Amino acid sequence: xxxxxxxxxxxxxxxxxxxxxxxxxxxxxxxxxxxxxxxxxxxxxxxxxxxxxxxxxxxxxxxxxxxxxxxxxxxxxxxxxxxxxxxxxxxxxxxxxxxxxxxxxxxxxxxxxxxxxxxxxxxxxxxxxxxxxxxxxxxxxxxxxxxxxxxxxxxxxxxxxxxxxxxxxxxxxxxxxxxxxxxxxxxxxxxxxxxxxxxxxxxxxxxxxxxxxxxxxxxxxxxxxxxxxxxxxxxxxxxxxxxxxxxxxxxxxxxxxxxxxxxxxxxxxxxxxxxxxxxxxxxxxxxxxxxxxxxxxxxxxxxxxxxxxxxxxxxxxxxxxxxxxxxxxxxxxxxxxxxxxxxxxxxxxxxxxxxxxxxxxxxxxxxxxxxxxxxxxxxxxxxxxxxxxxxxxxxxxxxxxxxxxxxxxxxxxxxxxxxxxxxxxxxxxxxxxxxxxxxxxxxxxxxxxxxxxxxxxxxxxxxxxxxxxxxxxxxxxxxxxxxxxxxxxxxxxxxxxxxxxxxxxxxxxxxxxxxxxxxxxxxxxxxxxxxxxxxxxxxxxxxxxxxxxxxxxxxxxxxx
Numbered sequence: 001x002x003x004x005x006x007x008x009x010x011x012x013x014x015x016x017x018x019x020x021x022x023x024x025x026x027x028x029x030x031x032x033x034x035x036x037x038x039x040x041x042x043x044x045x046x047x048x049x050x051x052x053x054x055x056x057x058x059x060x061x062x063x064x065x066x067x068x069x070x071x072x073x074x075x076x077x078x079x080x081x082x083x084x085x086x087x088x089x090x091x092x093x094x095x096x097x098x099x100x101x102x103x104x105x106x107x108x109x110x111x112x113x114x115x116x117x118x119x120x121x122x123x124x125x126x127x128x129x130x131x132x133x134x135x136x137x138x139x140x141x142x143x144x145x146x147x148x149x150x151x152x153x154x155x156x157x158x159x160x161x162x163x164x165x166x167x168x169x170x171x172x173x174x175x176x177x178x179x180x181x182x183x184x185x186x187x188x189x190x191x192x193x194x195x196x197x198x199x200x201x202x203x204x205x206x207x208x209x210x211x212x213x214x215x216x217x218x219x220x221x222x223x224x225x226x227x228x229x230x231x232x233x234x235x236x237x238x239x240x241x242x243x244x245x246x247x248x249x250x251x252x253x254x255x256x257x258x259x260x261x262x263x264x265x266x267x268x269x270x271x272x273x274x275x276x277x278x279x280x281x282x283x284x285x286x287x288x289x290x291x292x293x294x295x296x297x298x299x300x301x302x303x304x305x306x307x308x309x310x311x312x313x314x315x316x317x318x319x320x321x322x323x324x325x326x327x328x329x330x331x332x333x334x335x336x337x338x339x340x341x342x343x344x345x346x347x348x349x350x351x352x353x354x355x356x357x358x359x360x361x362x363x364x365x366x367x368x369x370x371x372x373x374x375x376x377x378x379x380x381x382x383x384x385x386x387x388x389x390x391x392x393x394x395x396x397x398x399x400x401x402x403x404x405x406x407x408x409x410x411x412x413x414x415x416x417x418x419x420x421x422x423x424x425x426x427x428x429x430x431x432x433x434x435x436x437x438x439x440x441x442x443x444x445x446x447x448x449x450x451x452x453x454x455x456x457x458x459x460x461x462x463x464x465x466x467x468x469x470x471x472x473x474x475x476x477x478x479x480x481x482x483x484x485x486x487x488x489x490x491x492x493x494x495x496x497x498x499x500x501x502x503x504x505x506x507x508x509x510x511x512x513x514x515x516x517x518x519x520x521x522x523x524x525x526x527x528x529x530x531x532x533x534x535x536x537x538x539x540x541x542x543x544x545x546x547x548x549x550x551x552x553x554x555x556x557x558x559x560x
Contacts (some may be wrong), residue, residue, distance in 0.1 A: 024075030279330030
């Protein structure tokens, strides 16, 4: 049941009811985790959480449409002492519930005294908290027992009491509002189709939403998985073929025309456009195309994907967070016209978000080889690029430029956090900048030349490795520059021999009319065939181009 009632005197905020929880279930609300006891407890030090019931009230709703995230990992209904097989290390999967500001929720039919009530029950068939609300009669009876001081009153825990963490480093962790500064009800509803009280399940699909995906495909089970657009990470210091091995980059390049794809990878957009680096061009295009020009939505996805990674072990969210941070870091450049100088507020908010995120994870994050690769972690390279660009803007803009000074201060704060908490220095040495950018871009560097991933890094922090010899339908064909030069040389020879080969060419023009009709002024037959086989504009044209290569060019002495 999800209701929205006017708050009665003495009661504010919302109420959360979780019924039939198995013993040992972990309940995480806004980043703080409590575990229901396996045995009945009593006394002054007893846990306020009951073995089968969890009641949390006075959950505040901020005026700005605050966001609360509930994550429940049910325990096992069988006692591990009685059933040794339950101690094998297997764990149930966590599920989440979005508790954003319930705007437009139906009015309550009873005077509960709460602004809203979310009641869910554990389903033993799926071994998860069900997405189906508890019936009104049960909720009404429970609320009455709580309000009248009945037997359920002793099991009620307030939100403030629940959020009191016993961790020693709690003072270093940011509050929940800082970690979800961009996420609100509008963002969840418009961006991901998630409404108040909706169940969220983790997704392992790291390839992003495909072109054929619809909202119904994500909601055909008990809960909805969050999907993200595929994000490219184009680093000019990395070989074009290796760039295409990254899933998001491959999908992005496949949507470009061959001309624009070549211009992007070679930087040939003209004298004026050459001042914009490829990463900045891609960042602007993604914000415009995938996010409708709403830069805040990209920041919201960075916050949401990190939270779902941290608390729900969602692999797709981890890959999106990695790609989003890498793409933003590759967009920065040096100079007064850089995107950082143009949008200092955006990058200051990005650094604030990364600072809050890094402050909330374990201090051994970069030392544990199972999860990262120390200095080779993709995040180290991204932080180096971001901090260097932000501080360079602060050095150039002096004389009362508050935005540049705040940007520089935020960057220095992030550097100090990474150095003090993780023991890493994210300063980018000027003498080896290009080498560091290539060595640290693990999000794009997918491994060795044979396409195998580095076993020293966790699979979640590496891009999808694709065999060099495999042909992906959605992957573009990147033609090396030396092959382009060879094609130009062939064209020059053809021009010189046109007088001799004129009768043969006339015969080929009659035999392959579609091919010659599709040729442009600057193309020879081989270049036209390569372009046609790459873009596949027409089935008949593709067959004719393939036939020409097989029947004509394959028999030319030294043509290839």
